[in-house]
Amino acid sequence: MNSSTAEPAVSARNVFKAFGKRPQEIVRRIKDGADRNDLTDLGTAAVIDASFDVQPGEVFVVMGLSGSGKSTLIRMVNGLLPPTAGSIEVGGEDIARLSDRDLRRIRREKVSMVFQHFALLPHRTVGQNAGYALEIQGLNRSDRERKTEEALKMVGLDGWGGSMPDELSGGMRQRVGLARALAAGTEVMLMDEAFSALDPLIRREMQDQLVELQEQLGKTILFITHDLNEAMRLGDRIAMMRDGRTVQIGTSEQILNDPANDYVAQFVQDVDRTRVLTAGGIMEPPVAVLGTEQGPRTAHKLMREHQTNVLAVVDRSKKLHGFVHEAAIAAAVSQGANTLDGLMQPAPSVHADTPLVELMTQAAEHETGLAVIDGAGRLEGIIARVTLLNALAEPKHAGHDSTESMVAS
Amino acid sequence: MISAAEETEGVGIPRLNIGEWIEAGVDWVNENLEWLFNLIQTIVSTLTDGLDDLLNTPDALVLAVVFSLLAWLVKDWKLALLSIVMLVFVISIDQWENAMTTLALVAVAAAIALAIAIPLGIWAARSDRVSGAVRPVMDLMQTMPAFVWLVPVVTLFSIGVTGGVIATIIFALPPGVRFTELGIRQVDSEVVEAGHAFGSTPRQILLRIQLPLALQTIMAGVNQVIMLSLSMAVIAGLVGAGGLGNEVTRAIGSLDIGLGFEAGLAVVVLAIYLDRMTAAIGRGGMVSGRASKLVRRRLDAHRSATRGRAMGQV
Ligand SMILES: Nc1ncnc2c1ncn2[C@@H]1O[C@H](COP(=O)(O)OP(=O)(O)O)[C@@H](O)[C@H]1O
Numbered sequence: 001m002n003s004s005t006a007e008p009a010v011s012a013r014n015v016f017k018a019f020g021k022r023p024q025e026i027v028r029r030i031k032d033g034a035d036r037n038d039l040t041d042l043g044t045a046a047v048i049d050a051s052f053d054v055q056p057g058e059v060f061v062v063m064g065l066s067g068s069g070k071s072t073l074i075r076m077v078n079g080l081l082p083p084t085a086g087s088i089e090v091g092g093e094d095i096a097r098l099s100d101r102d103l104r105r106i107r108r109e110k111v112s113m114v115f116q117h118f119a120l121l122p123h124r125t126v127g128q129n130a131g132y133a134l135e136i137q138g139l140n141r142s143d144r145e146r147k148t149e150e151a152l153k154m155v156g157l158d159g160w161g162g163s164m165p166d167e168l169s170g171g172m173r174q175r176v177g178l179a180r181a182l183a184a185g186t187e188v189m190l191m192d193e194a195f196s197a198l199d200p201l202i203r204r205e206m207q208d209q210l211v212e213l214q215e216q217l218g219k220t221i222l223f224i225t226h227d228l229n230e231a232m233r234l235g236d237r238i239a240m241m242r243d244g245r246t247v248q249i250g251t252s253e254q255i256l257n258d259p260a261n262d263y264v265a266q267f268v269q270d271v272d273r274t275r276v277l278t279a280g281g282i283m284e285p286p287v288a289v290l291g292t293e294q295g296p297r298t299a300h301k302l303m304r305e306h307q308t309n310v311l312a313v314v315d316r317s318k319k320l321h322g323f324v325h326e327a328a329i330a331a332a333v334s335q336g337a338n339t340l341d342g343l344m345q346p347a348p349s350v351h352a353d354t355p356l357v358e359l360m361t362q363a364a365e366h367e368t369g370l371a372v373i374d375g376a377g378r379l380e381g382i383i384a385r386v387t388l389l390n391a392l393a394e395p396k397h398a399g400h401d402s403t404e405s406m407v408a409s
Numbered sequence: 410m411i412s413a414a415e416e417t418e419g420v421g422i423p424r425l426n427i428g429e430w431i432e433a434g435v436d437w438v439n440e441n442l443e444w445l446f447n448l449i450q451t452i453v454s455t456l457t458d459g460l461d462d463l464l465n466t467p468d469a470l471v472l473a474v475v476f477s478l479l480a481w482l483v484k485d486w487k488l489a490l491l492s493i494v495m496l497v498f499v500i501s502i503d504q505w506e507n508a509m510t511t512l513a514l515v516a517v518a519a520a521i522a523l524a525i526a527i528p529l530g531i532w533a534a535r536s537d538r539v540s541g542a543v544r545p546v547m548d549l550m551q552t553m554p555a556f557v558w559l560v561p562v563v564t565l566f567s568i569g570v571t572g573g574v575i576a577t578i579i580f581a582l583p584p585g586v587r588f589t590e591l592g593i594r595q596v597d598s599e600v601v602e603a604g605h606a607f608g609s610t611p612r613q614i615l616l617r618i619q620l621p622l623a624l625q626t627i628m629a630g631v632n633q634v635i636m637l638s639l640s641m642a643v644i645a646g647l648v649g650a651g652g653l654g655n656e657v658t659r660a661i662g663s664l665d666i667g668l669g670f671e672a673g674l675a676v677v678v679l680a681i682y683l684d685r686m687t688a689a690i691g692r693g694g695m696v697s698g699r700a701s702k703l704v705r706r707r708l709d710a711h712r713s714a715t716r717g718r719a720m721g722q723v
């Protein structure tokens with residue numbers, strides 16, 4: 001979904017943020033190798049050496065326990081907090097170097113924000129709240145009302161513009177918060193624990209709505225959460241934070257299957273893996289394939305060589321035609337048949353982005369395993385039953401030195 | 410300035426002549442800044458006397474009815490009824506003219522006090538340093554016995570209405586500053602942050618977020634300022650500020666119980682009226698009062714009617 005060649009929408013390089021009397025001193029000591037816990041009398045090192053790129057259109061989730069520095073990190077992106085060291089670029093402009101005036105311009109034009117406790121103005125109507133950013137942008141009244149109405153419609157609140165915030169439920173209030181950010185029309189949206197204050201069911205609903213909106217709008221979203229399931233549902237990539245450091249950045253599958261250390265491993269322990277992992281994430285390359293023009297003898301030979309009892313049959317363009325089974329091949333060979341005619345079975349096939357939970361029934365019905373195909377029907381990989389079962393088990397190998405999934409160095 | 414000869418009751422502790430220094434300071438100010446005090450005197454006395462004349466021009470009953478209608482506008486008919494009964498009572502004990510003089514004094518003093526207190530409170534809310542500097546001054550102004558302020562004020566402005574107003578301002582100012590600062594500091598920091606996050610200027614944050622959300626608290630401060638002004642305005646009768654204060658002072662001097670109570674009851678009426686009115690406005694009276702609701706409903710009906718017509722033409 002994201003081309004890695006495009007200019008990143010947000011780019012952080014070696015960003016530090018320390019609170020206290022002498023923040024520079026804290027950063028210097030940490031760069032020299034001091035532990036943040038030994039510097040507590042100087043202050044708090046809230047964010048330590050964070051580097052990451054967020055691509056346009058990407059949902060980038062920052063995930064970690066309370067106090068790990070997530071809010072501090074996200075507030076440096078729109079300059080609510082200036083970094084102590086390092087640079088943060090939004091659309092190519094270094095936030096830390098901007099004047100107050102330019103910073104306000106960036107906030108009006110490029111970055112909007114959704115808050116944990118909604119942060120609505122209680123003395124204004126829903127419509128006036130949703131239109132706040134537009135008012136600050138200096139839009140005239142009729143444009144403002146039109147755009148506000150559009151934004152309220154997007155979040156399913158059309159017709160509520162005249163109500164007061166305190167007449168709304170928590171979920172609806174956050175929809176107003178979301179509408180306010182959407183109405184601003186910025187490329188980047190920051191969401192700090194935006195759904196954390198909501199009941200679980202409402203939270204699910206809001207997540208679904210965000211996914212849906214994101215499909216239409218393709219915003220660049222920095223989403224903060226302490227809920228891993230939420231992170232996995234929403235995030236194209238996830239940054240795991242601990243004690244101010246980003247310990248791993250990767251897709252949900254990378255984090256699930258290849259946790260960088262025990263901390264991450266513990267975190268992912270009780271995620272519902274069937275909803276997070278996809279067919280594409282666990283499939284294996286086919287050990288061997290059979291060409292449509294090849295015969296039963298070749299098939300028999302390949303099966304023996306690769307210790308398998310089923311083969312996928314593909315044509316020259318890699319398009320999948322079906323599976324052949326050992327029993328049928330053995331019979332054909334003994335009868336001296338020269339073609340695969342009548343030997344092929346339809347292959348149970350799925351797409352790469354199908355979540356595991358949807359593979360279960362198919363896998364149960366077909367002993368042969370499943371074929372993963374792309375939109376044109378070409379074979380991409382194979383999921384044997386044993387692969388599926390392995391994927392559902394916990395990862396065994398936490399704690400090894402994985403740099404593969406680390407985008408940041 | 411410390412005379413070594415003087416001793417205090419603690420052995421070896423010299424007598425600090427703070428009183429002398431303050432006196433010297435006031436004298437110096439009096440000699441060197443005379444023009445300033447003359448200017449203040451002119452402004453304040455013109456304002457107060459003008460308002461006094463204005464309030465005493467119409468027939469007492471007419472004005473009482475106007476006040477009562479105002480009460481209906483900001484609250485309800487009950488307060489209107491209470492007001493008219495109380496005000497007619499003041500007329501009937503022949504204290505109306507004095508009451509209006511005191512009201513003028515209170516209005517001018519409270520207005521000036523608020524014009525100083527609210528900006529100062531806003532400033533203190535935005536800067537910890539200003540807040541730290543302002544607080545002890547406010548403590549001093551508020552806890553110093555009220556009478557003490559009368560003495561330097563008389564030195565600077567001589568006997569009369571201006572001295573009364575100035576002493577009243579000093580005494581009534583602090584809650585205005587405190588409540589304003591408190592109200593602004595109490596505004597939910599996430600909401601203020603949201604203001605910043607959407608690119609508001611500091612001024613927009615103040616006017617569109619902080620002040621509206623602090624309004625109730627600020628209005629509680631306004632109420633306090635007005636009530637303290639009233640109590641001080643009566644005390645200011647001692648320096649010839651006029652009005653009900655004069656009557657009270659005269660009653661004390663001549664041991665006239667009847668006059669004392671008549672003037673005192675008129676003060677009580679003013680206090681109740683001003684308190685209820687400011688409290689109602691503080692709770693959003695201007696928008697929720699009966700009469701003003703009525704007016705707004707008319708306006709809304711009118712507006713939607715015209716909109717409907719405009720839509721019909723499309
Ligand atoms: N304004 C501040 N002053 C001092 N310390 C702060 C401030 N803001 C955050 N911190 C500290 O920085 C650390 C990270 O906080 P935060 O970014 O809010 O974490 P999270 O959002 O992950 O819960 C915490 O230890 C917190 O106490």
Ligand SMILES: [Mg+2]
Nearest residue numbers: 070071072193
């Ligand atoms: Mg936080």
